Amino acid sequence: MNIQSAIIEGTNILKSKYIQTAQLDTEILMAKALGKDRKYIVLNNNKFLKDKNLKIFEKLINERASRKPIAYLINKKFFWNFEFFVTSDTLIPRPDTELIIEQILNLTKHKSKMNILDIGVGSGCILLTILKERKNFYGTGIDISKKCINISKINAKNLKVESRTRFYKTDVDKFDQGKYDLVVSNPPYINKYILKYLEKDVVNFEPKLALDGGIDGLSEIRKVIIKSSELIKKNGKFILEIGFDQKNKVINLLKEEGFYINNIIKDLANNDRCIVSTKYK
Numbered sequence: 001m002n003i004q005s006a007i008i009e010g011t012n013i014l015k016s017k018y019i020q021t022a023q024l025d026t027e028i029l030m031a032k033a034l035g036k037d038r039k040y041i042v043l044n045n046n047k048f049l050k051d052k053n054l055k056i057f058e059k060l061i062n063e064r065a066s067r068k069p070i071a072y073l074i075n076k077k078f079f080w081n082f083e084f085f086v087t088s089d090t091l092i093p094r095p096d097t098e099l100i101i102e103q104i105l106n107l108t109k110h111k112s113k114m115n116i117l118d119i120g121v122g123s124g125c126i127l128l129t130i131l132k133e134r135k136n137f138y139g140t141g142i143d144i145s146k147k148c149i150n151i152s153k154i155n156a157k158n159l160k161v162e163s164r165t166r167f168y169k170t171d172v173d174k175f176d177q178g179k180y181d182l183v184v185s186n187p188p189y190i191n192k193y194i195l196k197y198l199e200k201d202v203v204n205f206e207p208k209l210a211l212d213g214g215i216d217g218l219s220e221i222r223k224v225i226i227k228s229s230e231l232i233k234k235n236g237k238f239i240l241e242i243g244f245d246q247k248n249k250v251i252n253l254l255k256e257e258g259f260y261i262n263n264i265i266k267d268l269a270n271n272d273r274c275i276v277s278t279k280y281k
Contacts, residue, residue: 001054003030004045010061017065025070026061032074033057067200079125082132084155086123089147091210093125096267097186099274100239101129103265104184107237107276111181112136117231119172119185119224120144122210124152126184131161140166142175145209172220172227179236183228186241191217217243221250229257232279237262244271251275 001009007026014022031038033056034049049057060073071077071092077084079093080101086092108114113136118127121141131139139161141152146169156162168175190211195203202211213220221242228238238259242250244267251261258281267273 002046002048003034003041006030006049006054006057007041007045010057013061013065017067019064019067021070025064028070028074029060029064030057033060066204068205069201072205077123077125080129082129082159084123084125084128085151085158087147087151088205089145089207090123090151091186091206093123096273097126097241099265099267100126100184100186100241101133103239103263103274103276104130104182105133108134108137108182114138114181115178116140117142117178117180117183119175119183119228120187120210120220121152121167122148122186124155126186127165128152128155128159128161130184131164132159138164140168140177140180142168142170142172144169144171145207172223175227175231178231179233180231181233182237182239183232184239185224185228187213187220187224189213189217189221189241189243189246191215191243213243217246218249218253221246222253225250225253225257225259229259229279234279234281236279238277238279240275240277241273242275244269244273247272247275 007030010026011023027038027041030041033053063073069092071086072088077086077093080098116139118141121127121143127139127141131137143149149167149169152167156165188211190213192214232238254277259277260280261277263276264272265274
């Protein structure tokens with residue numbers, strides 16, 4: 001079987017599972033199976049596949065047909081302008097989270113040096129992107145998952161910012177290292193009873209630890225806000241990603257801990273997604 005025929009067959013399999021990006025996913029998986037890029041696929045679509053490559057491709061297609069996310073199958077995800085190594089131990093970086101990057105870059109455009117803390121660092125996509133864009137900033141990332149910490153370290157090395165980063169495996173409750181000019185967090189914020197209704201790509205494959213926000217979706221957010229109020233310098237900034245229906249409750253929690261609300265940022269679907277605040281007490 002040649003590359004073109006295999007891609008047509010793979011695309012049809014994914015279409016039968018109602019995967020909207022069937023052809024794109026199939027081409028990406030073919031490139032993965034061959035260890036090439038998509039340009040090679042286009043230019044060599046009449047080339048016959050070796051048996052070992054065809055078997056790898058078929059396995060990848062079957063996994064994608066089960067709704068396993070493409071990022072986990074190829075172990076990478078582009079975020080902002082950079083490529084991040086990801087596994088099923090980390091949440092997949094999402095376009096909506098790039099709103100946090102935009103806000104931080106806007107807030108820090110006149111800052112020569114800052115010390116940043118990322119609570120629940122995951123793959124490191126937020127913290128490391130900021131360090132790539134701001135060459136004199138330093139960052140600390142914490143996560144309760146050792147596997148996430150290891151993945152963040154890999155990405156820090158790949159992006160050549162490891163000399164400006166520190167990582168700690170710890171629950172946010174127990175972290176007490178330093179004071180920060182800016183704290184950012186994308187904590188778990190989905191109501192645990194709603195998890196089962198999420199898309200299969202998410203609920204069956206992404207880590208529950210990074211999704212489950214407890215019975216009201218706010219259990220981790222509360223912890224993050226309380227600890228951030230201790231770790232942020234006076235007049236420091238706090239940027240928090242939230243669920244689409246949590247704005248009012250989270251604003252009240254922030255005000256109770258001495259934060260002034262600067263801005264509410266909407267996501268690509270026009271839902272409230274991010275709160276920017278300042279520690280004033």
